[in-house]
Amino acid sequence: MRLLTLASVLALLPATALAQQASRDDAVYTGAISTRWGKAVTPENAWRSYPRPQLQRDAWQNLNGLWDYAIAKAGTPQPQAMDGKILVPFPVESRLSGVARRVLPEDRIWYRRQFTVPADWAGQNVMLNFGAVDYSAIVWVNGAPVGAHKGGSDSFGFDITAALKPGTNEILVQVTDPTSAGSQPRGKQILNPEGIWYTASSGIWQTVWLEPVPRLHIADVRATPNIDTGKVEVDVALSAWASDTDAVRLSVKSGGKTIASTILRANRHASIAIPNAHLWSPEDPFLYDLVAELVTVKDPWAGKPERDRAAYDARFTRGEADTYAAAQVTGAPRDRVKAYFAMRKISVGPGTVTGQPMLLLNNKPYFQNGTLDQGWWPDGLLTPPSEAAMRYDLEFLKKAGFNMVRKHIKVEPARYYYDADHMGMLIWQDMPSGGGEDQFLAGTSQSQAVLSSDMMSDQQAELSQMIGDLRAFPSIVTWVVNNEGWGQYDSATLARLVKGMDPSRLVNADSGWLDVAPSASDMFDIHTYEDVPKVPTRQADRAIVIGEYGGVGWPIEGHLWRNDKRWSYQVTTDAKDYLARYRRKFEEIVRQAKVHGLSASVYTQTTDVEGEINGLLTYDREVAKAPAEAFARMAKPLWEAESKPAAVPATP
Incomplete structure (x- = not known):
């Protein structure tokens, strides 16, 4: 063709x-x-x-x-x-x-x-x-x-x-x-x-x-790892209600070899042991394959006295699970889907500074060094030109010593998260902001916006759909509900909704500005674009993070969206000054991690975007404003081992 x-x-x-x-x-x-x-x-x-x-x-x-x-x-x-x-x-x-x-x-x-x-x-x-x-x-x-x-x-x-x-x-x-x-x-x-x-x-x-x-088919497969028990919890939902002879066969594979399998009644939950679980991390992004097949089994209740009563009474019991695990499959699978999962855990717990909780990966303190990532493109806008283009940003960030991306108030095509899973990049996923102009909070605001029931319903429906679409991707470790008060309303309720839907991940209720959900948020998040980043206030039961900082702008001639638009927080015009400004900010991040127990930082931003010129890369991705290796060298001290936990300093 x-x-x-x-x-x-x-x-x-x-x-x-x-x-x-x-x-x-x-x-x-x-x-x-x-x-x-x-x-x-x-x-x-x-x-x-x-x-x-x-x-x-x-x-x-x-x-x-x-x-x-x-x-x-x-x-x-x-x-x-x-x-x-x-x-x-x-x-x-x-x-x-x-x-x-x-x-x-x-x-x-x-x-x-x-x-x-x-x-x-x-x-x-x-x-x-x-x-x-x-x-x-x-x-x-x-x-x-x-x-x-x-x-x-x-x-x-x-x-x-x-x-x-x-x-x-x-x-x-x-x-x-x-x-x-x-x-x-x-x-x-x-x-x-x-x-x-x-x-x-x-x-x-x-x-x-x-x-x-098929008319009745697999609609959803949700795999949630539990490294503490060595199991993966799997929910399989069909497109409609099922009969007693409809079952799902699950197979977990590693390196092409089946290591665990089970059969369960359709529209049920399975708990599958993963022997000697290989844990996922950015340094070792190991993934298990998961195959779900819709199969027909011989009627497990055939020949039993009061057959219908026996089947009914067994619903959602251990006895039902055991019965279907031993059921005999007849014929070929009617539907077959492929998925994957990772054995990994994200949590908050004791860190390297006594008294200040930190973000943990697989039960160990793990600093998350990220960038704010808008996901915009000069030729495709919301849509990346190709998967290779989309993957390039992640590849550059990995080389530059970053292990996390805050996907900023945009949801990417599913292949983005697939690539992050396989490459080993943690993702903070923002909910896209809504609300009208007068429903955007200011930095000085002391209360939240008021929205109509219809507006709230739309926001909550899309929030739920986002989590449903993306919860299968292990790279996503944090859901960010609100950004800088843009359309922020009833933050605590939304944070609890998110945590209820997906307790396996962390929730950042309010990134920047009005922090009104301390009991529902796993972290306290500030935005600080000063020349030297400020220190988040110490928290007794939350991790402290800097959800945005940086913003050093450098307009690269020949690579600008338009010459008359050059917006950034600070501006430089040469490579030496650019790197010096970045280093001054980043050295403060390292200091806060060592001294104050800072758990994560998000630098603004991965690329220039339209009139913004504060990216590590130009908008066309043709020029890096410093070599990836230079950024990586500065990041290396973040993961140098501490000899012993430091005492928590006085509140700044």
């Missing part, structure tokens, strides 16, 4: 359409730079990896590529003629989409494409899956509505079997995105980008794909 460059994609548009697009008053500024990966994007190679690595099936069909698109006003019918072609999965406003048009709250984005279901999928149900669509989507197949979804960072899917027909089928998607005119979770997107606020990213922005499944 002929490969098309982005220029070739644009050439597919009629000349009149190109002329109209160039002269539109809704054109988006797409910057003066791009990435080497963006230059290599084609409709044939746009995001080809399987998009859900923690629930992977062998059969699937990628729907990324050229779709028809149109932008019309709300309240108007479906456009009879489309405006042109868009490259999915890149946002409408991005250069890589081939569109680069502004989307207003009163606009509706329409997408359309045709597809054919493979012949060997006959007899199975077909799922239409979306990695993420920002913000609200309605989906039709062959003119029939198949579902709707609200949430800009969530994955979702619909069973479209009933709407399919032989031969060619058509998908139609309508998307609404109010961006900063609304109160929905959106992170740093804004209609008029300036300073620390970035170009909006509307519409489909992650992979779209088809997948054949």
